Amino acid sequence: xxxxxxxxxxxxxxxxxxxxxxxxxxxxxxxxxxxxxxxxxxxxxxxxxxxxxxxxxxxxxxxxxxxxxxxxxxxxxxxxxxxxxxxxxxxxxxxxxxxxxxxxxxxxxxxxxxxxxxxxxxxxxxxxxxxxxxxxxxxxxxxxxxxxxxxxxxxxxxxxxxxxxxxxxxxxxxxxxxxxxxxxxxxxxxxxxxxxxxxxxxxxxxxxxxxxxxxxxxxxxxxxxxxxxxxxxxxxxxxxxxxxxxxxxxxxxxxxxxxxxxxxxxxxxxxxxxxxxxxxxxxxxxxxxxxxxxxxxxxxxxxxxxxx
Amino acid sequence: xxxxxxxxxxxxxxxxxxxxxxxxxxxxxxxxxxxxxxxxxxxxxxxxxxxxxxxxxxxxxxxxxxxxxxxxxxxxxxxxxxxxxxxxxxxxxxxxxxxxxxxxxxxxxxxxxxxxxxxxxxxxxxxxxxxxxxxxxxxxxxxxxxxxxxxxxxxxxxxxxxxxxxxxxxxxxxxxxxxxxxxxxxxxxxxxxxxxxxxxxxxxxxxxxxxxxxxxxxxxxxxxxxxxxxxxxxxxxxxxxxxxxxxxxxxxxxxxxxxxxxxxxxxxxxxxxxxxxxxxxxxxxxxxxxxxxxxxxxxxxxxxxxxxxxxxxxxxxxxxxxxxxxxxxxxxxxxxxxxxxxxxxxxxxxxxxxxxxxxxxxx
Numbered sequence: 001x002x003x004x005x006x007x008x009x010x011x012x013x014x015x016x017x018x019x020x021x022x023x024x025x026x027x028x029x030x031x032x033x034x035x036x037x038x039x040x041x042x043x044x045x046x047x048x049x050x051x052x053x054x055x056x057x058x059x060x061x062x063x064x065x066x067x068x069x070x071x072x073x074x075x076x077x078x079x080x081x082x083x084x085x086x087x088x089x090x091x092x093x094x095x096x097x098x099x100x101x102x103x104x105x106x107x108x109x110x111x112x113x114x115x116x117x118x119x120x121x122x123x124x125x126x127x128x129x130x131x132x133x134x135x136x137x138x139x140x141x142x143x144x145x146x147x148x149x150x151x152x153x154x155x156x157x158x159x160x161x162x163x164x165x166x167x168x169x170x171x172x173x174x175x176x177x178x179x180x181x182x183x184x185x186x187x188x189x190x191x192x193x194x195x196x197x198x199x200x201x202x203x204x205x206x207x208x209x210x211x212x213x214x215x216x217x218x219x220x221x222x223x224x225x226x227x228x229x230x231x232x233x234x235x236x237x238x239x240x241x242x243x244x245x246x247x248x249x250x251x252x253x254x255x256x257x258x259x260x261x262x263x264x265x266x267x268x269x270x271x272x273x274x275x276x277x278x279x280x281x282x283x284x285x286x287x288x289x290x291x292x293x294x295x296x297x298x299x300x301x302x303x304x305x306x307x308x
Numbered sequence: 309x310x311x312x313x314x315x316x317x318x319x320x321x322x323x324x325x326x327x328x329x330x331x332x333x334x335x336x337x338x339x340x341x342x343x344x345x346x347x348x349x350x351x352x353x354x355x356x357x358x359x360x361x362x363x364x365x366x367x368x369x370x371x372x373x374x375x376x377x378x379x380x381x382x383x384x385x386x387x388x389x390x391x392x393x394x395x396x397x398x399x400x401x402x403x404x405x406x407x408x409x410x411x412x413x414x415x416x417x418x419x420x421x422x423x424x425x426x427x428x429x430x431x432x433x434x435x436x437x438x439x440x441x442x443x444x445x446x447x448x449x450x451x452x453x454x455x456x457x458x459x460x461x462x463x464x465x466x467x468x469x470x471x472x473x474x475x476x477x478x479x480x481x482x483x484x485x486x487x488x489x490x491x492x493x494x495x496x497x498x499x500x501x502x503x504x505x506x507x508x509x510x511x512x513x514x515x516x517x518x519x520x521x522x523x524x525x526x527x528x529x530x531x532x533x534x535x536x537x538x539x540x541x542x543x544x545x546x547x548x549x550x551x552x553x554x555x556x557x558x559x560x561x562x563x564x565x566x567x568x569x570x571x572x573x574x575x576x577x578x579x580x581x582x583x584x585x586x587x588x589x590x591x592x593x594x595x596x597x598x599x600x601x602x603x604x605x606x607x608x609x610x611x612x613x614x615x616x617x618x619x620x621x622x623x624x625x626x627x628x629x630x631x632x633x634x635x636x637x638x639x640x641x642x643x644x645x646x647x648x649x650x651x652x653x654x655x656x657x658x659x660x661x662x663x664x665x666x667x668x669x670x671x
Binding site for chain 2 (some may be wrong): 029083117199201202205206207208209210211215219220223224307308
């Protein structure tokens with residue numbers, strides 16, 4: 001005979017409260033696990049971002065709300081537009097050169113037999129690993145007008161010395177040069193990883209299909225690397241626009257503000273000149289442009305990922 | 309269309325010799341399969357024919373022309389890769405037409421050729437898809453389409469079916485055979501699967517340790533293996549091998565496996581086998597020739613203890629030990645052998661193979 005009450009009692013689920021069920025849900029557990037990261041991002045990114053938006057709407061004394069007056073004020077200032085132009089030119093030239101040099105160097109390293117490759121990879125990463133403020137100080141010594149190695153070499157070759165950091169053209173050139181030197185290894189390592197992920201048999205199939213080395217580059221390598229190229233360029237554009245340390249150490253924005261970028265100009269206006277709301281407005285200026293750029297690039301990357 | 313001739317072909321990677329001097333003539337329109345275990349040099353040989361590996365020593369002629377130093381694109385060959393090697397960013401049409409576009413064929417001609425090839429392979433409706441949207445079998449068809457669209461002199465296949473499941477592999481084998489019968493292009497096909505080799509090839513080349521062990525039709529390899537390696541490699545399940553000796557008996561010869569088994573040698577083989585009396589030899593017999601007793605067959609019956617069985621429906625594989633060796637027989641399912649019980653099996657004396665143990669060559 002079956003003891004029905006006992007059977008029923010033992011198989012009946014224990015009633016739990018709704019809070020217990022909520023906490024047992026996978027989505028809740030997942031959320032709880034990422035919560036510390038969300039809090040860190042909230043503290044270090046979201047809060048400063050929204051706070052700087054708030055600051056940019058205040059007057060110089062930070063006592064009154066002025067709406068978009070700070071932005072309107074900036075639009076009327078010639079120096080600001082010079083900084084916009086400089087930042088765009090600087091970012092475009094620097095990113096193009098970093099991408100090109102990184103691409104060529106990645107191919108060169110990829111073609112080194114694997115035995116010696118690690119050594120070269122390590123050496124080529126050095127500029128990226130050294131803190132930029134420190135390495136820029138080294139460059140500052142190299143550019144120094146009287147005793148620098150560059151000018152010493154030029155003079156030894158019978159050429160005239162170059163005012164690296166005091167002439168507008170050469171100062172801009174120097175800043176881009178140092179930025180490319182620091183940033184190219186990042187492209188190198190990203191492109192190298194992308195190159196290594198391309199299956200060798202695609203190149204072999206292309207060889208049999210009749211592709212030359214150039215055609216393999218155009219029809220196999222670049223399409224296969226496109227997502228990495230896009231993301232690397234996007235990332236680099238963002239950090240290049242926001243560059244501060246190279247300008248700060250090398251030229252402090254001079255001569256005559258001709259090497260200021262958004263970050264260094266924002267520092268000059270906000271910290272050195274004591275107009276923090278105006279500095280916040282400068283630093284926020286590129287945000288919509290970069291956000292749109294990031295949206296377009298990431299959307300293309302996502303579409304390609306779905307198709308390929 | 310072209311002959312392919314390999315003469316004293318060697319390939320060395322640093323200190324390792326992958327191919328140790330092979331000679332092979334592949335006739336025009338012929339379907340030749342290179343088969344062998346991993347590391348036997350079959351893929352390296354194919355890659356040397358394709359021009360993807362440099363030849364260390366020897367000659368490769370395609371259509372009578374020495375191609376050792378000719379780049380792959382100028383050899384007029386097409387290759388189907390193990391992993392398909394389809395360009396993931398291109399559609400099926402673009403994949404198939406890539407070689408033609410690089411060679412600057414007129415657009416109309418490209419379209420016509422691709423559509424014709426797609427029709428032959430039944431992939432017309434897939435032309436606008438990308439490889440990611442295709443199944444394994446469809447990708448394999450596209451890879452074949454890319455090869456046939458150029459109408460090359462030679463097709464090269466590098467283990468093209470090894471990534472497919474068993475059912476699809478069977479279908480694609482038929483597909484490849486059908487395409488070859490339709491196009492009649494000289495084909496070199498590499499596989500480690502002897503079933504593929506036997507079913508597809510006009511001639512099979514069995515390779516072992518960088519050398520060719522035997523070249524022959526599937527029937528020749530099955531019935532008259534030249535070496536013990538070939539005998540063991542061709543056929544599934546593999547041939548049974550037992551140490552044996554030849555002895556004289558009443559003017560005839562018997563193959564003696566210890567004290568347990570004596571198989572009389574048929575009169576047609578007596579003269580060939582007689583010089584090997586008393587020498588250490590190996591007896592080879594395929595599972596399909598170790599069966600239940602049959603009225604239509606001459607053989608020697610033996611009662612054996614069954615270790616385990618594999619019922620396959622149409623037949624049952626029965627495993628047992630003899631003279632310290634594990635053997636496999638193939639019996640009718642009605643016999644219903646059971647592990648631990650004894651069963652009577654019959655060795656077909658007409659189907660035995662004897663190998664010299666010192667050289668592993670067949671007598």
